[in-house]
Amino acid sequence: MKLYYAPGACSMASRISLYEIGRDAQFVRTDIRAKRTEDGRDFRELNPLGYVPVLELDGGEVLTENDAILPYIASLAPGRLAPEGDALTQARLHQALGFLSSELHKAFGPFFGNPQGEARAAALDKLNSRLDFVEQHLADGRDYWLGDQFTVADAYAFVVLSWADHFGISYEDRPNIGRYVQRIGGRESVQRALKDEGLLQAA
Numbered sequence: 730m731k732l733y734y735a736p737g738a739c740s741m742a743s744r745i746s747l748y749e750i751g752r753d754a755q756f757v758r759t760d761i762r763a764k765r766t767e768d769g770r771d772f773r774e775l776n777p778l779g780y781v782p783v784l785e786l787d788g789g790e791v792l793t794e795n796d797a798i799l800p801y802i803a804s805l806a807p808g809r810l811a812p813e814g815d816a817l818t819q820a821r822l823h824q825a826l827g828f829l830s831s832e833l834h835k836a837f838g839p840f841f842g843n844p845q846g847e848a849r850a851a852a853l854d855k856l857n858s859r860l861d862f863v864e865q866h867l868a869d870g871r872d873y874w875l876g877d878q879f880t881v882a883d884a885y886a887f888v889v890l891s892w893a894d895h896f897g898i899s900y901e902d903r904p905n906i907g908r909y910v911q912r913i914g915g916r917e918s919v920q921r922a923l924k925d926e927g928l929l930q931a932a
Contacts, residue, residue, distance in 0.1 A: 730752070730787055731785040732757065733775060733783040736758070738782075742887075743884075746799060746884045749810055756925070761779060761780055795826065795885055811880055833860075834885075836855050836858075840896040853898075864906050
């Protein structure tokens, strides 16, 4: 199994999840601007859209999108990274991943292009509304996104929320998020992922 990643990108959620369950994988660094993997492969052969993560299975099958890859990784160790229960319980996990990918992750997207002036203000307004939702979601004192169990949603949420510091966005007025990021960031799997992607000092 190979995980194609870019340092600090959302693909780190898959790395964290694989570390959590002790699953062996080959991690292939990818230049998402040049669309080349570290071994010289044209990355668009794996994902024509050119972005990470991509999980290539041992049989040659390819998965893209966090919403698909993270539940797949969770399925490799039942009960470890996804809640066990009825259809509603499973739906809560998919609801979390849907919000993280389509709302929170997407709201951070414009900042990678270094927007200025009115463009930055507009992007910040949208991001703040999503961060306000996260702050309220965590306000009941829960340890993890879905309650008392670490899941793939927490791996994803940590990575995306960690981007704030890089863009000069503070959680000083959102203490629930601040505590959450610190809590998840202290996990052995997260520290290992940060180290392996060369980001431990930045964290």
